[in-house]
Amino acid sequence: MTVVLLTGFEPFDGASTNPSWQAVVQAERRWSGSARLHTAELPVDFERCGPTLVEALDEYRPDLVVAVGQAGGRAGIALERVAVNIDDARIPDNAGNQPVDVPIVEGGPAAYFGTLPVKACVADLREAGIPAAVSQTAGTFTCNHVFYRLMHELTARRGAGTGPEPRGGFVHIPFAPEQASDGRHPSMAVDVSTAALLRIVDTSLSVTTDRALPGGALH
Amino acid sequence: MTVVLLTGFEPFDGASTNPSWQAVVQAERRWSGSARLHTAELPVDFERCGPTLVEALDEYRPDLVVAVGQAGGRAGIALERVAVNIDDARIPDNAGNQPVDVPIVEGGPAAYFGTLPVKACVADLREAGIPAAVSQTAGTFTCNHVFYRLMHELTARRGAGTGPEPRGGFVHIPFAPEQASDGRHPSMAVDVSTAALLRIVDTSLSVTTDRALPGGALH
Amino acid sequence: MTVVLLTGFEPFDGASTNPSWQAVVQAERRWSGSARLHTAELPVDFERCGPTLVEALDEYRPDLVVAVGQAGGRAGIALERVAVNIDDARIPDNAGNQPVDVPIVEGGPAAYFGTLPVKACVADLREAGIPAAVSQTAGTFTCNHVFYRLMHELTARRGAGTGPEPRGGFVHIPFAPEQASDGRHPSMAVDVSTAALLRIVDTSLSVTTDRALPGGALH
Amino acid sequence: MTVVLLTGFEPFDGASTNPSWQAVVQAERRWSGSARLHTAELPVDFERCGPTLVEALDEYRPDLVVAVGQAGGRAGIALERVAVNIDDARIPDNAGNQPVDVPIVEGGPAAYFGTLPVKACVADLREAGIPAAVSQTAGTFTCNHVFYRLMHELTARRGAGTGPEPRGGFVHIPFAPEQASDGRHPSMAVDVSTAALLRIVDTSLSVTTDRALPGGALH
Numbered sequence: 060m061t062v063v064l065l066t067g068f069e070p071f072d073g074a075s076t077n078p079s080w081q082a083v084v085q086a087e088r089r090w091s092g093s094a095r096l097h098t099a100e101l102p103v104d105f106e107r108c109g110p111t112l113v114e115a116l117d118e119y120r121p122d123l124v125v126a127v128g129q130a131g132g133r134a135g136i137a138l139e140r141v142a143v144n145i146d147d148a149r150i151p152d153n154a155g156n157q158p159v160d161v162p163i164v165e166g167g168p169a170a171y172f173g174t175l176p177v178k179a180c181v182a183d184l185r186e187a188g189i190p191a192a193v194s195q196t197a198g199t200f201t202c203n204h205v206f207y208r209l210m211h212e213l214t215a216r217r218g219a220g221t222g223p224e225p226r227g228g229f230v231h232i233p234f235a236p237e238q239a240s241d242g243r244h245p246s247m248a249v250d251v252s253t254a255a256l257l258r259i260v261d262t263s264l265s266v267t268t269d270r271a272l273p274g275g276a277l278h
Numbered sequence: 279m280t281v282v283l284l285t286g287f288e289p290f291d292g293a294s295t296n297p298s299w300q301a302v303v304q305a306e307r308r309w310s311g312s313a314r315l316h317t318a319e320l321p322v323d324f325e326r327c328g329p330t331l332v333e334a335l336d337e338y339r340p341d342l343v344v345a346v347g348q349a350g351g352r353a354g355i356a357l358e359r360v361a362v363n364i365d366d367a368r369i370p371d372n373a374g375n376q377p378v379d380v381p382i383v384e385g386g387p388a389a390y391f392g393t394l395p396v397k398a399c400v401a402d403l404r405e406a407g408i409p410a411a412v413s414q415t416a417g418t419f420t421c422n423h424v425f426y427r428l429m430h431e432l433t434a435r436r437g438a439g440t441g442p443e444p445r446g447g448f449v450h451i452p453f454a455p456e457q458a459s460d461g462r463h464p465s466m467a468v469d470v471s472t473a474a475l476l477r478i479v480d481t482s483l484s485v486t487t488d489r490a491l492p493g494g495a496l497h
Numbered sequence: 498m499t500v501v502l503l504t505g506f507e508p509f510d511g512a513s514t515n516p517s518w519q520a521v522v523q524a525e526r527r528w529s530g531s532a533r534l535h536t537a538e539l540p541v542d543f544e545r546c547g548p549t550l551v552e553a554l555d556e557y558r559p560d561l562v563v564a565v566g567q568a569g570g571r572a573g574i575a576l577e578r579v580a581v582n583i584d585d586a587r588i589p590d591n592a593g594n595q596p597v598d599v600p601i602v603e604g605g606p607a608a609y610f611g612t613l614p615v616k617a618c619v620a621d622l623r624e625a626g627i628p629a630a631v632s633q634t635a636g637t638f639t640c641n642h643v644f645y646r647l648m649h650e651l652t653a654r655r656g657a658g659t660g661p662e663p664r665g666g667f668v669h670i671p672f673a674p675e676q677a678s679d680g681r682h683p684s685m686a687v688d689v690s691t692a693a694l695l696r697i698v699d700t701s702l703s704v705t706t707d708r709a710l711p712g713g714a715l716h
Numbered sequence: 717m718t719v720v721l722l723t724g725f726e727p728f729d730g731a732s733t734n735p736s737w738q739a740v741v742q743a744e745r746r747w748s749g750s751a752r753l754h755t756a757e758l759p760v761d762f763e764r765c766g767p768t769l770v771e772a773l774d775e776y777r778p779d780l781v782v783a784v785g786q787a788g789g790r791a792g793i794a795l796e797r798v799a800v801n802i803d804d805a806r807i808p809d810n811a812g813n814q815p816v817d818v819p820i821v822e823g824g825p826a827a828y829f830g831t832l833p834v835k836a837c838v839a840d841l842r843e844a845g846i847p848a849a850v851s852q853t854a855g856t857f858t859c860n861h862v863f864y865r866l867m868h869e870l871t872a873r874r875g876a877g878t879g880p881e882p883r884g885g886f887v888h889i890p891f892a893p894e895q896a897s898d899g900r901h902p903s904m905a906v907d908v909s910t911a912a913l914l915r916i917v918d919t920s921l922s923v924t925t926d927r928a929l930p931g932g933a934l935h
Contacts, residue, residue, distance in 0.1 A: 134353075135461025141800050143827060143852070149930055159928045160835070170800060170827030178817070188456030190465055195800070196852035236470060237407030242354025245464030246409055251455060271816045273806055360581050362608060362633070368711055378709045379616070389581060389608030397598070414581070415633035490597045492587055572791075573899025626894030628903055674908060675845030680792025683902030684847055689893060 061094035063260055064121035066112065068128050068201070071103035071153055078235040078249050079127040085253040086260075094264060097121065103201050104154045105146055109163075109208040116212055122225050123263055125175070126209055127256065128202035130231035131238070134245035135190030136255045137231035138177035139197040142206035143170045147199035163207045171210035175228030176269035180262045189255050190247070197229050205229070230259060280313035282479055283340035285331065287347050287420070290322035290372050297454040297468050298346040304472040305479075313483060316340065322420050323373045324365055328382075328427040335431055341444050342482055344394070345428055346475065347421035349450035350457070353464035354409030355474045356450035357396035358416040361425035362389045366418035382426045390429035394447030395488035399481045408474050409466070416448050424448070449478060499532035501698055502559035504550065506566050506639070509541035509591055516673040516687050517565040523691040524698075532702060535559070541639050542592045543584055547601075547646040554650055560663050561701055563613070564647055565694065566640035568669035569676070572683035573628030574693045575669035576615035577635040580644035581608045585637035601645045609648035613666030614707035618700045627693050628685070635667050643667070668697060718751035720917055721778035723769065725785050725858070728760035728810055735892040735906050736784040742910040743917075751921060754778065760858050761811045762803055766820075766865040773869055779882050780920055782832070783866055784913065785859035787888035788895070791902035792847030793912045794888035795834035796854040799863035800827045804856035820864045828867030832885030833926035837919045846912050847904070854886050862886070887916060 065087065067080030083098050090096045099115035101108045116124070130137060144167050146158040177193050184191035197203040206229035217224045232252040233239075239246035284306065286299030302317050309315045318334040320327045335343070349356060363386050365377040396412050403410035416422040425448035436443045451471040452458075458465035503525065505518030521536050528534045537553040539546045554562070568575060582605050584596040615631050622629035635641040644667035655662045670690040671677075677684035722744065724737030740755050747753045756772040758765045773781070787794060801824050803815040834850050841848035854860040863886035874881050889909040890896075896903035 133461075134458065134464045137461070140802070141826065143798050143829075145797070145829075147850075147930065157930060159930045160926070168825055168827075169798065169829050170825075172800075172802075172826050185459040188454075188459060190455055190458045190461045190463075192461035193804075195856060199852060235407075236409055236466070239353065239409045240404040240407060242352070242356070242409045242411035244409075245353045246466075247455070248467045248470055251467055269817070273804070273814060273816045359583070360607065362579050362610075364578070364610075366631075366711065376711060378711045379707070387606055387608075388579065388610050389606075391581075391583075391607050412585075414637060418633060488598070492585065492595060492597045571899075572896065572902045575899070623897040626892075626897060628893055628896045628899045628901075630899035673845075674847055674904070677791065677847045678842040678845060680790075680794070680847045680849035682847075683791045684904075685893075686905045686908055689905055 061264065062119055062121045063094050063096045064099065064115055064119050064124045065096065065256065066099045066101050066115065066126045068101050068103050072150060074238065077129055078232055078252060079129045081249050082232060082252040082256055083127055085249065086256040089253065089257060092261065101205060102153060104152050105156050105158055105201060105204060106154065108201050108205050112205055112208055113212060124209055124225065124227035125256065125259055126205050126229045128229065128231055129234065131234050132244055133231055133233045135192055135233065136184055137192060137194035138175065138180050139173060139194050139206060139229040139231060140177060141170050141172050141195065142197060142203055142210050142229065144168065144207060145199050146204055152201060163204055164211055167211060171207060171214065173210060173228030174226040175263050176266040177228065178272040179266045179270045180259045182270055182272055183258055183262045184255055187258060189251060194231065197231065202229065202231065226263060230256065280483065281338055281340045282313050282315045283318065283334055283338050283343045284315065284475065285318045285320050285334065285345045287320050287322050291369060293457065296348055297451055297471060298348045300468050301451060301471040301475055302346055304468065305475040308472065308476060311480065320424060321372060323371050324375050324377055324420060324423060325373065327420050327424050331424055331427055332431060343428055343444065343446035344475065344478055345424050345448045347448065347450055348453065350453050351463055352450055352452050354411055354452065355403055356411060356413035357394065357399050358392060358413050358425060358448040358450060359396060360389050360391050360414065361416060361422055361429050361448065363387065363426055364418055365423055371420060382423055383430055386430060390426060390433065392429065392447030393445040394482050395485040396447065397491040398485045398489045399478045401489055401491055402477055402481045403474055406477060408470060410474065413450065416450065421448065421450065445482060449475065499702065500557055500559045501532045501534045502537065502553055502557050502562045503534065503694065504537045504539050504553065504564045506539050506541050510588060512676065515567055516670055516690060517567045519687050520670060520690040520694055521565055523687065524694045527691065527695060530699065539643060540591060542590050543594050543596055543639060543642060544592065546639050546643050550643055550646055551650060561698065562647055562663065562665035563694065563697060564643050564667045566667065566669055567672065569672050570682055571669055571671045573630055573671065574622055575630060575632035576613065576618050577611060577632050577644060577667040577669060578615060579608050579610050579633065580635060580641055580648055580667065582606065582645060583637050584642055590639060601642055602649055605649060609645060609652065611648060611666030612664040613701050614704040615666065616710040617704045617708045618697045620708055620710055621696055621700045622693055625696060627689060632669065635669065640667065640669065664701060718921065719776055719778045720751045720753045721756065721772055721776050721781045722753065722913065723756045723758050723772065723783045725758050725760050729807060731895065734786055735889055735909060736786045738906050739889060739909040739913055740784055742906065743913045746910065746914060749918065758862060759810060761809050762813050762815055762858060762861060763811065765858050765862050769862055769865055770869060781866055781882065781884035782913065782916055783862050783886045785886065785888055786891065788891050789901055790888055790890045792849055792890065793841055794849060794851035795832065795837050796830060796851050796863060796886040796888060797834060798827050798829050798852065799854060799860055799867055799886065801825065801864055802856055803861055809858060820861055821868055824868060828864060828871065830867060830885030831883040832920050833923040834885065835929040836923045836927045837916045839927055839929055840915055840919045841912055844915060846908060848912065851888065854888065859886065859888065883920060887913065
């Protein structure tokens, strides 16, 4: 049976909720596909988020991993293209750590590309009326850290595998409306973000070669 | 019985829908208050939108009027503070007219303030988790035109009235998600915009003196 | 002899300089026209900015007044179209006062239109390669207050005059680069803002009827 | 003698000038350091920009390379951190080619980090009052292509070298004011961009270990 892992993050920066975890929980409830769908909540903690992810990978042995995080200021669902080997925190994480210009994996490659069909996902979301775009940077905070660790792990496991290679990627979602109630930042209802995640899982399970659609990056 | 009039606009600028009218229609369906709620769809046409509004005012004799329009690019519900006596169109209206620096009412005052309790509405929406702000400009297209004509009419009728004065104002709502699917502009689910309109009507019917909340204008 | 008055503001909100006053000072130095050009620095103080302006009007009896202020976040020179009769401060002024929803002139009109040829100024600035646009709102802080008081005074004096009516308006300029050094907000070199003010004075002295150019408002 | 190479781009997308090349030309004129400074203008052409860069590297054998490009919409000088191995063009280049999701170097690493002291450069520029920030993405057009090719070449040459390793990176500059005259996008006077490039060269020549300054990415 095909196994899917969705991860979200706990709240950070003083917030009481994180829409990434809310959307992941709702997506699990609404999931009706034939694949088995598991979820994991990751800490916003540079030291602990990687090990927590690896535990979930070990436990569920997923064929597809979609890690999800909140990107305040973004106006749509962002399908991240690339994870870079650097931690550079503008604010402290939930444990009070603020790494600056530290490699995530000492000696690891500068970057990994995600392996979700990001262009196909974007095209599918837009057809469904959900704002979406490919993004060229997942930042340098814990979202990028998890994305890099995920791709590093999947690459390492790839060599050992006998079945088809597991695929993985990272998706940023906008603020929930209640996080942006002063009207100064874009937001997206958690229902809509949830619908987006469900579509991304569906598309990623069914599309084997990404669509060649030009550009379309978020600024 | 208290009478409420909600107006929205027809589609324009090549769009197939206008979320202002969609939200007004949904608000009418979901309305469960004791006041009688009427709606009117206004043309995006500098010559015809004013007369269509006046017809609705004559027909329904509302105690409260909330005119609604779409403001592409805005991230939240915008409670407009002031209507100015000028048409200045960046694009042609649906009839192909593009007035430039033409007064709406020849010899009329430079501006009217709306008479909704905009600060109380903003506070209420934010408490409900809906992005909202006071806005200082409704632009110079048909939205501002309707807002100015509305306040001009209500002011004229005020003198003749025997009951309490009718109140009115203008509310801009963001793009619907499907209008902003490239992820470059903020959007708001029509369900959320509808909930906002219902709350604005409720607040406007119950609040007689606006709350003194500082600033908070949208940029 | 034709007399011109340029006003700028003192620093506020913790800043050590205000580019509006820097540009006005530089404009006076670089002025080579036949008109006599005077300047006045206005306090960022709701109670004192109006009287200081009126003193300068009484002293210089200008034919043209261009009041200038800083608009952080704007990307170009903003030719303001309209001043509204409201003080609504998001932050305290330099005297610690923070009026909320208070009329500037009790019983005054809701708004005044400025009387500079704003469209001609914008066209001229753009031809010179200087970013510029008409703006529909000067906000509700001391800039709008000065603009409203200016137009209120010029209107009152108009009735008494025997010569041609004095003209006046308000111009917002962006942050200076050193105020926006984190790269998150647009800025404009003070040299460029100064050149813009000199052109606006020139255009306002030579153009008697504004050009009919469509829209073009800043968002 | 230390040798520096600055590159800029020719105009593209219908523009008649490209401020990156204008700033590079002005920087060469104003350069008064002891290093020898060379310049090269690169075509906005996915097929030809790489070879043209390599020719200049072969001819001048620089110790430091700063490649410069225009980033419309950015508000400050952007010190790019990382180049990714992908061409993905939203618009055709000057030769009419529009590669979509094509690797720049088949079999090359997913990304290279630049080797300029980007944090020290940003700190120095801000102290000088010039808006600046580290950027996490140089896009996927010819700027990123040149950046990736540059780092690929410098890495290959590093192995063969006997002296200290050549360093290189990419810098994005905002629109020139005349490219943004509608006031809708930020801009920077070419004089200011030129001063920024001169400072970046100075800092890069004198700083051997980058400063550890937190975050500060452009959005």
